[in-house]
Amino acid sequence: MTDKTVKPTPSEKKDDKFDLRQIFEGSYNTLLPLLAIFTGLVIGAIVIAGTDATVIAAWKNFFQAPGAAFAATWTSIATAYGALFGGSLGNPRDIVAGFQTYFSTGDNAALLKAIYPITESLTTATPYIFAGLAVAVGFRCGLFNIGAEGQFFMGALGSVFVGYSLQGLPAFIHLPLALLGGIAAGALWGAIPGYLKAKFGAHEVVNTIMMNWIGFRLSDWLLNGPMKSPGFRPVTRNIAESAQLPHFFPDPLRVNWGFILALLVAWLIYWLLFKTTIGFEIRTVGANPDAAKYAGVNIVRNFVLAMVISGGLAGLSGASQVLGVDHWVGQGFSAGYGFDAIAIALLGKSHPFGVVLAALLFGVLRGGATRMQSLAGIPVDIISIIQGLVIVFVAAPDIIRWLYRIRPAEHKQALQSRG
Amino acid sequence: MPVLELRGITKTFPGVKANQDIDLTLEKGEIHALLGENGAGKTTLMNILYGLYKPDKGEILINDQKVDIEGPNDAIARGIGMVHQHFMLVPVMTVTENVMLGNETTKSGVLLDREKVTQRIREISDRYGLEVDPNAYIKDLPVGIQQRVEIIKVLYRQADILILDEPTAVLTPQEVDGLFKIIHSLIDSGKSLIFITHKLKEVLHIANRITVLRLGQVVGSAIPGEVDEQKLAEMMVGREVNLVVEKKVAQPKEAVLKVKDLHVNDERGNPAVNGLNLDVHAGEVVGVAGVQGNGQTELVYALTGLLPLKSGTIHLNGKDIHKATPRQIIEQGVAHVPEDRQKHGLVLSFPLLDNMVLCTYYKPPFAKGVNMQDRVIAENGSMLVKQFDVRTPSIFVAASTLSGGNQQKVIVAREFSRPIKLLIASQPTRGLDVGSIEYIHSRIIEKRDEGTAVLVVSSELDEIIALSDRIAVMYRGKIVDILPAGATKEHLGLLMAGVKPEDIPDSAKKKSAGPVEKVF
Numbered sequence: 001m002t003d004k005t006v007k008p009t010p011s012e013k014k015d016d017k018f019d020l021r022q023i024f025e026g027s028y029n030t031l032l033p034l035l036a037i038f039t040g041l042v043i044g045a046i047v048i049a050g051t052d053a054t055v056i057a058a059w060k061n062f063f064q065a066p067g068a069a070f071a072a073t074w075t076s077i078a079t080a081y082g083a084l085f086g087g088s089l090g091n092p093r094d095i096v097a098g099f100q101t102y103f104s105t106g107d108n109a110a111l112l113k114a115i116y117p118i119t120e121s122l123t124t125a126t127p128y129i130f131a132g133l134a135v136a137v138g139f140r141c142g143l144f145n146i147g148a149e150g151q152f153f154m155g156a157l158g159s160v161f162v163g164y165s166l167q168g169l170p171a172f173i174h175l176p177l178a179l180l181g182g183i184a185a186g187a188l189w190g191a192i193p194g195y196l197k198a199k200f201g202a203h204e205v206v207n208t209i210m211m212n213w214i215g216f217r218l219s220d221w222l223l224n225g226p227m228k229s230p231g232f233r234p235v236t237r238n239i240a241e242s243a244q245l246p247h248f249f250p251d252p253l254r255v256n257w258g259f260i261l262a263l264l265v266a267w268l269i270y271w272l273l274f275k276t277t278i279g280f281e282i283r284t285v286g287a288n289p290d291a292a293k294y295a296g297v298n299i300v301r302n303f304v305l306a307m308v309i310s311g312g313l314a315g316l317s318g319a320s321q322v323l324g325v326d327h328w329v330g331q332g333f334s335a336g337y338g339f340d341a342i343a344i345a346l347l348g349k350s351h352p353f354g355v356v357l358a359a360l361l362f363g364v365l366r367g368g369a370t371r372m373q374s375l376a377g378i379p380v381d382i383i384s385i386i387q388g389l390v391i392v393f394v395a396a397p398d399i400i401r402w403l404y405r406i407r408p409a410e411h412k413q414a415l416q417s418r419g
Numbered sequence: 420m421p422v423l424e425l426r427g428i429t430k431t432f433p434g435v436k437a438n439q440d441i442d443l444t445l446e447k448g449e450i451h452a453l454l455g456e457n458g459a460g461k462t463t464l465m466n467i468l469y470g471l472y473k474p475d476k477g478e479i480l481i482n483d484q485k486v487d488i489e490g491p492n493d494a495i496a497r498g499i500g501m502v503h504q505h506f507m508l509v510p511v512m513t514v515t516e517n518v519m520l521g522n523e524t525t526k527s528g529v530l531l532d533r534e535k536v537t538q539r540i541r542e543i544s545d546r547y548g549l550e551v552d553p554n555a556y557i558k559d560l561p562v563g564i565q566q567r568v569e570i571i572k573v574l575y576r577q578a579d580i581l582i583l584d585e586p587t588a589v590l591t592p593q594e595v596d597g598l599f600k601i602i603h604s605l606i607d608s609g610k611s612l613i614f615i616t617h618k619l620k621e622v623l624h625i626a627n628r629i630t631v632l633r634l635g636q637v638v639g640s641a642i643p644g645e646v647d648e649q650k651l652a653e654m655m656v657g658r659e660v661n662l663v664v665e666k667k668v669a670q671p672k673e674a675v676l677k678v679k680d681l682h683v684n685d686e687r688g689n690p691a692v693n694g695l696n697l698d699v700h701a702g703e704v705v706g707v708a709g710v711q712g713n714g715q716t717e718l719v720y721a722l723t724g725l726l727p728l729k730s731g732t733i734h735l736n737g738k739d740i741h742k743a744t745p746r747q748i749i750e751q752g753v754a755h756v757p758e759d760r761q762k763h764g765l766v767l768s769f770p771l772l773d774n775m776v777l778c779t780y781y782k783p784p785f786a787k788g789v790n791m792q793d794r795v796i797a798e799n800g801s802m803l804v805k806q807f808d809v810r811t812p813s814i815f816v817a818a819s820t821l822s823g824g825n826q827q828k829v830i831v832a833r834e835f836s837r838p839i840k841l842l843i844a845s846q847p848t849r850g851l852d853v854g855s856i857e858y859i860h861s862r863i864i865e866k867r868d869e870g871t872a873v874l875v876v877s878s879e880l881d882e883i884i885a886l887s888d889r890i891a892v893m894y895r896g897k898i899v900d901i902l903p904a905g906a907t908k909e910h911l912g913l914l915m916a917g918v919k920p921e922d923i924p925d926s927a928k929k930k931s932a933g934p935v936e937k938v939f
């Protein structure tokens with residue numbers, strides 16, 4: 001055979017007319033999630049305006065005052081999203097002013113007040129990053145870990161127990177121990193369904209859901225019994241100060257070392273998945289179990305391993321929330337982190353860096369939601385609607401392709417038509 | 420008036436000109452064969468016609484009408500049907516349900532009207548002699564019949580132009596004969612057909628016209644009768660091709676593989692290998708001949724640790740491996756070119772360089788401890804791509820973007836590139852073009868001459884005859900006879916059909932006049 005591969009040819013003059021597809025096909029993978037978010041926000045805006053009594057009233061008078069109808073719609077959406085993003089990112093002008101005062105007078109009160117919203121978003125994003133990574137690792141191995149919620153809970157309990165029961169240890173021992181307590185408890189909760197799958201072929205979806213319920217009931221019992229603090233409410237005691245993840249700023253700013261830890265762990269998981277033989281095996285099992293078996297990869301062991309890592313990360317998520325923010329655990333402690341994590345992993349395409357970005361987005365949306373409610377009177381649930389839409393669009397990209405007339409990635413199709 | 424005309428079709432993928440200014444016409448009632456090396460652009464061209472890809476340039480005319488094919492549904496609506504090489508059937512559904520998928524016929528808008536569809540399938544099946552039971556489950560059907568289901572799907576949607584992409588690659592010779600009968604009855608009823616294959620004999624046998632592609636361009640066309648295999652091979656590859664494998668007499672040494680009284684069940688638990696005995700020696704090629712489905716697949720799976728043994732023993736270099744894992748067997752020096760390249764052989768979503776180390780990724784120099792050595796892995800990938808002439812724009816693209824034949828070359832390259840004592844090759848050249856077959860055959864013989872024991876399983880008798888020093892005929896899970904290299908096709912054919920060795924007439928054992936060594 002004479003010629004080798006066909007050399008890339010400089011693309012000739014495109015005789016086609018302007019075509020959206022051509023721009024987007026290349027960056028296809030990052031484009032879809034972005035469009036999904038955008039579309040989610042647009043539909044969210046429609047819902048906001050459509051449920052606003054003032055807007056509805058203005059549209060009833062559309063023929064008398066068409067301008068007013070549009071103005072009312074605009075005002076409604078702008079107030080809502082203004083509050084949402086102001087509440088989660090802060091006001092840039094205030095931040096600049098805060099810096100100026102700080103540098104000129106050394107008084108940081110204004111600055112801290114200005115950056116409060118954004119630090120709150122980062123605080124919210126922290127457990128999301130860990131939990132999103134947990135689900136992503138499962139996905140990479142072909143496992144659907146719906147149990148991140150239960151593992152999160154167990155991780156919180158594990159770390160809080162180490163946090164309050166040990167006293168008088170130096171922080172550099174106590175804090176890692178408390179984190180490990182969370183990781184171990186979550187990993188155990190993930191290992192059980194992993195083992196059941198490996199040993200008996202029991203489906204991990206069923207088993208992780210089961211483990212969630214066991215975890216919830218177990219924690220109910222623990223919080224009302226062995227772990228209950230003296231007093232009336234079903235809560236634990238506060239953890240010792242030596243087990244707390246240090247905050248960066250004075251109260252009420254709660255952003256803490258957990259966030260940095262989350263970024264480090266995301267990098268670690270990236271390294272594990274893409275730079276080590278361990279990750280190669282996990283990904284091979286996830287991408288093609290038959291080929292993995294052919295190549296001599298121990299599928300069963302990788303199922304267990306992936307579930308242990310996944311559970312450990314979800315446990316760490318719970319630990320970061322307890323050790324960094326709450327300092328104690330009460331009944332109904334988790335706010336659905338484990339379930340949102342599924343969405344985050346999907347949105348981040350199961351890539352650690354994608355997960356970080358998706359978790360930051362969720363942090364921003366969640367962080368701003370409360371302010372949106374108090375300022376614009378929009379129920380927090382609108383955020384859930386937006387999140388739900390984003391997830392639907394990410395999970396069913398055909399909707400987005402259809403909306404924006406993007407052709408399916410050709411390499412995706414090629415999978416079905418190789419010859 | 421042609422039913423179909425392609426004018427100046429051009430399609431570029433990142434780094435590859437897959438189709439360049441291709442013109443093609445299809446007359447009514449014609450069987451038009453498309454030939455070309457692996458990666459020449461045949462499948463791409465057909466995918467464009469079927470609306471899966473949008474051409475960068477060029478136009479498509481159907482019955483002299485310029486058309487813009489938006490997608491497969493549009494293609495179907497315009498009477499174009501395609502049978503892909505890798506079938507797209509749902510195994511746990513019946514034939515009827517598979518045919519209905521995506522084109523559901525309903526009663527009063529909601530309820531599926533199975534009876535009506537079953538009825539139509541029966542009609543189609545009778546009319547073209549397809550002989551398919553509409554109520555059978557796909558998973559219970561042999562490959563040849565599954566292919567007919569794909570053809571029924573196409574006919575059910577009333578296609579006039581049929582595209583068959585390498586339809587014979589997975590068929591037994593008997594099934595190929597059946598397919599050709601069907602093709603003729605399709606043509607008789609006024610359909611037109613585009614037929615892709617690498618088997619030159621078939622092309623000369625069935626086509627009315629032949630178009631040859633090379634590197635994305637039409638390099639010529641021919642009419643059977645005016646050309647022979649040699650000439651076609653040259654047109655495809657652009658140089659002279661040696662159709663006969665040249666090799667010295669084998670120098671067999673000690674037995675590397677010893678199989679005794681092997682019993683294996685298939686994946687559904689039915690006995691597939693029943694008391695098989697076989698030895699393979701260092702420095703020889705043993706070919707396993709047999710009609711597909713006589714336990715060859717399970718034999719190979721058992722040897723490579725993919726299926727458990729029911730009883731019997733397997734010794735590799737004197738070591739008992741009947742309980743060994745695939746990893747242990749690989750580490751004993753066994754290489755395996757699997758029968759199903761997309762199922763076992765490749766991780767399609769992984770880039771080429773990772774697929775090239777699928778069995779060795781954890782070993783030095785590819786890994787130090789748990790750290791994968793990206794640079795070494797990339798160098799290894801580049802080297803193998805060059806050595807085995809894998810046509811790809813880079814080693815970083817996903818294996819799924821490669822043409823079928825080039826995917827096969829990736830597997831062969833990987834398996835040949837580490838030190839081995841036993842090579843087990845199942846259908847090693849399935850889907851490869853003549854040039855690549857020549858290359859791979861010579862590499863197999865090279866391995867043999869280096870002292871590797873080689874076991875080749877192939878449903879291509881010609882391939883078995885060309886490569887083997889000894890030919891083991893497998894029938895109903897047993898080796899019924901082992902013949903020396905010079906065995907005749909007739910002799911083998913009778914054994915494969917189940918005739919007892921002692922009942923073979925002497926006339927069948929003698930070499931007939933014509934050359935039988937030809938591989939194609």
Ligand SMILES: Nc1ncnc2c1ncn2[C@@H]1O[C@H](COP(=O)(O)OP(=O)(O)OP(=O)(O)O)[C@@H](O)[C@H]1O
Nearest residue numbers: 419432437457458459460461462463820822823824
């Ligand atoms: N989706 C894709 N993305 C990138 N490159 C592609 C894609 N599909 C095909 N190619 C490239 O285009 C070229 C032609 O591929 P094609 O599948 O058409 O070959 P083919 O003639 O069918 O070969 P074979 O006989 O091996 O099946 C190859 O170099 C292949 O790598």
Ligand SMILES: [Mg+2]
Nearest residue numbers: 419462822823
């Ligand atoms: Mg092809």
